[in-house]
Structures are given as structure tokens and as C-alpha cells.
Amino acid sequence: QSALTQPASVSGSPGQSITISCTGTSSDVGGYDLVTWYQHHPGKAPKLLIYEVTERPSGVSFRFSGSKSDNTAFLTISGLQAEDEGDYYCCSYAGSRTHWVFGGGTKLTVL
């Protein structure tokens, strides 16, 4: 069982927006602004989408955005495209004992 809880799957049609949630506790997501989001296609290296909850690295589409409320972080993808299909993972700092924890992953299907 992963430390952070994500929905197993989400889906949307091209052009729509979807949001993936990542629920933790006050010891991880809620306690630090150190949430990152990754897109992962099996067999490939994960790709960073969002860091420090809301920051988007250069080269990542503006269609990807992050936010946080209490112990839950969110990744929103707007203007869904077929190429967005894949697995999405959140990750959070969890203190000096546990260090880093990932979510269980969410499979995004573009209908």
C-alpha cells in the first residue's frame, strides 16, 4: 500500500480537463510544499511535470498545473491530448525519517 493515495484511473475526452488527487497526511503533503508530479510510460524514464506543488519546469506544457489544499495535492491537465495518456505519480517529502513517499499512481485514459 502506497503512502499517498491516488485514484487508480481517470479518463477524459480530448480537449477536456481532468484533475488527479494525491492524498496524504499532515506529515507529508500537508506539512511541506515539496510535492512533485511525474508522467510515466512503462519502459521509459519518468518525466517531471510539477515541482514544489505549483512550479512547472521549462519545457513542460502550460496545460499541466499543480495545487494543494490541506493534505491533498492536485494535478490538473487541461485541453487533454491523446499523448497525455499514461501513468501519473505524485511524490512528497515526508520528514527526516521517512524522507520521500510516492503515490500509487493513476492511469489516465484519453477517450
Next chain:
Amino acid sequence: QVQLQESGPGLVKPSGTLSLTCDVSGGSLSSSHWWTWVRQPPGKGLEWIGEVYHTGTTNYNPSLKSRLAISVDNSKNQFSLKLTSVTAADTAVYHCARRTIPGNWFGPWGQGTLVTVSS
């Protein structure tokens, strides 16, 4: 551009030791970043294993700490993972990655290498 590449045996016997190395090219291990191992068991999510700084300082996943050793070889620009007393539950794709400072994100990543624990 920094690139990472994992190497090591793809098959390990139960109760044996899993050993992997990550070669870093295009940049120096002796920079202000942490060097990390992450794994993904078949059909499951990502799991952070642990990390090492160029000084040799380490941070480990508490659930693996008793079996785990991560080390760095600055002269070879590589870092390594050793996991002892492995079981089938340790079967996974193992990725090495850089925890980039500032920002605290994982990237770049290696492509990953599948390690199967089986007799």
C-alpha cells in the same frame, strides 16, 4: 546534459544480494544534488528506496534500511545499491535518478533495469 544508466544482474536468487550500479555522464556526482534509487514492482507504483550525497551521507527508506546500502564512487562518477536477503517481493524495475537541488525533484532518471528474484 546529465544522463544516468543502470547496470547489474537481471536475476538474483532468493536470500541473495541485489547489486546495481548507476553510471552518471555529462555531469559530476560531486555537485549539490542527491543520487537516488527508486523501484517499481510489476503492476505496482513507484517506491523510493534511498539516496546518497557525494560525501557518502545516505538516507534510506525505513522499510528497507536493515537490508540496504547505497554508496558513491566519485572517482568513477557512479553510485551503487546493495540490497541483501532478497525475496520475490524485491522483483522490480530499478531506476536511478538525481534529486535535483534546488527544487527537490527527481530527474534526470535512468531508463530502469528489471531485476527478478527467482531460483
